[in-house]
Amino acid sequence: MNIAYSPCPNDTFVFHAWAHGLVPGAPKLNVTYADIDVTNGLAAEGTGLDILKISYAALPWVLDRYALLPCGGALGRGCGPLLLTKGGPLDAKSPAALSGRRVAVPSERSTAYLLFRLWAASHVPGGVGEIVVMPFNEIMPAVRDGKINAGLVIHEARFTYASYGLHMLVDLGSWWESDTGLPIPLGAIVARRDLDADAISGWIRSSLRHAWDNPQASREYVLGHAQELSPQVAKSHIDLYVNDFTMDLGDSGYAAITALLGRAAAEGLVPSVDPALLR
Incomplete structure (x- = not known):
C-alpha cells in the first residue's frame, strides 16, 4: 500500500512497526515522507496514494475520496500551535x-x-x-x-x-x-474510500501497540527522520502527540473535529461538512 506521512517523531513512532513488516497480516508499505502541507495537497489532487496523514483542516476538500480513520492521528490537549x-x-x-x-x-x-x-x-x-x-x-x-x-x-x-x-x-x-472544553484536532489519517477502513485501522492500531510495548524498537527510525532534534525533544514530541486519541478518537475526538470544522465553515474558511461523512 502507498502511504504518505511526515518525518515527525509522532508519525514515525506510530507507523514504525507496520513500515518494517512487524504487523502480522498487514500489507507492505511504500512510504512517502513529506511535510503535512505537501500531503494536504497530495490528498486534494487525488494522486492515488492509499493512506495519508493530513491536517484536519484539509478534510473538507477530500472527504469525497478519502475516509477519516478513527486512529493513528494527532489530537489531544496541551499540544496546540x-x-x-x-x-x-x-x-x-x-x-x-x-x-x-x-x-x-x-x-x-x-x-x-x-x-x-x-x-x-x-x-x-x-x-x-x-x-x-x-x-x-x-x-x-x-x-x-x-x-x-x-x-x-x-x-x-x-x-x-x-x-x-x-x-x-x-x-x-x-x-x-x-x-x-474539547481537545485539539491536529493531524488526521485518511484512507481511500474504496479500501477496507476497518482492516487498515486494525493494522495501524497493531503498529501503535507494538510501539508502546517496545519503545526502544523505533528509536533509530524516529531519530533518523528527525535529525535536527535531540533524543529528548523527540521523546517529548511523541509523549505529547501520541496518546489515547491516537488509538481511538472516541466521542470527544469526533466532537472536537465537528466543532472545529463547523466554526471554520461559519467563518467561511472551509466548505461545510456533513458530520455523517466523518464516521
Missing part, C-alpha cells in the same frame, strides 16, 4: 498589536491556521495584515531575523522556540480548550 513574536511592540502580549502586521503560517489548510483565524476574528481589531505561508521550519528564524512580525508554529517548535529568543503571544491550543 503557538503564536510567537520577537519582542518589541508585540512583547506587551496584547493581541491588538497584531493589527495590520505580517504573520507567517505553515499552511492555509492547517488546523493551526484555522485556530489562528478563529482566535484573531475575536481578538485582533481590524484583523492582521499580510499572511505569509512558509515551511514551518523556516518560521522561527524569520521571526527572529525580523522578516515577519509574528509566526504560527507547530510540532517540536513548542519545545525549542525559546532558544531562538522568541516569546509566546498566545497558546492557541489553550485558547481552544478553554473556549470549547
Whole structure:
C-alpha cells in the first residue's frame, strides 16, 4: 500500500512497526515522507496514494475520496500551535498589536491556521495584515531575523522556540480548550474510500501497540527522520502527540473535529461538512 506521512517523531513512532513488516497480516508499505502541507495537497489532487496523514483542516476538500480513520492521528490537549513574536511592540502580549502586521503560517489548510483565524476574528481589531505561508521550519528564524512580525508554529517548535529568543503571544491550543472544553484536532489519517477502513485501522492500531510495548524498537527510525532534534525533544514530541486519541478518537475526538470544522465553515474558511461523512 502507498502511504504518505511526515518525518515527525509522532508519525514515525506510530507507523514504525507496520513500515518494517512487524504487523502480522498487514500489507507492505511504500512510504512517502513529506511535510503535512505537501500531503494536504497530495490528498486534494487525488494522486492515488492509499493512506495519508493530513491536517484536519484539509478534510473538507477530500472527504469525497478519502475516509477519516478513527486512529493513528494527532489530537489531544496541551499540544496546540503557538503564536510567537520577537519582542518589541508585540512583547506587551496584547493581541491588538497584531493589527495590520505580517504573520507567517505553515499552511492555509492547517488546523493551526484555522485556530489562528478563529482566535484573531475575536481578538485582533481590524484583523492582521499580510499572511505569509512558509515551511514551518523556516518560521522561527524569520521571526527572529525580523522578516515577519509574528509566526504560527507547530510540532517540536513548542519545545525549542525559546532558544531562538522568541516569546509566546498566545497558546492557541489553550485558547481552544478553554473556549470549547474539547481537545485539539491536529493531524488526521485518511484512507481511500474504496479500501477496507476497518482492516487498515486494525493494522495501524497493531503498529501503535507494538510501539508502546517496545519503545526502544523505533528509536533509530524516529531519530533518523528527525535529525535536527535531540533524543529528548523527540521523546517529548511523541509523549505529547501520541496518546489515547491516537488509538481511538472516541466521542470527544469526533466532537472536537465537528466543532472545529463547523466554526471554520461559519467563518467561511472551509466548505461545510456533513458530520455523517466523518464516521
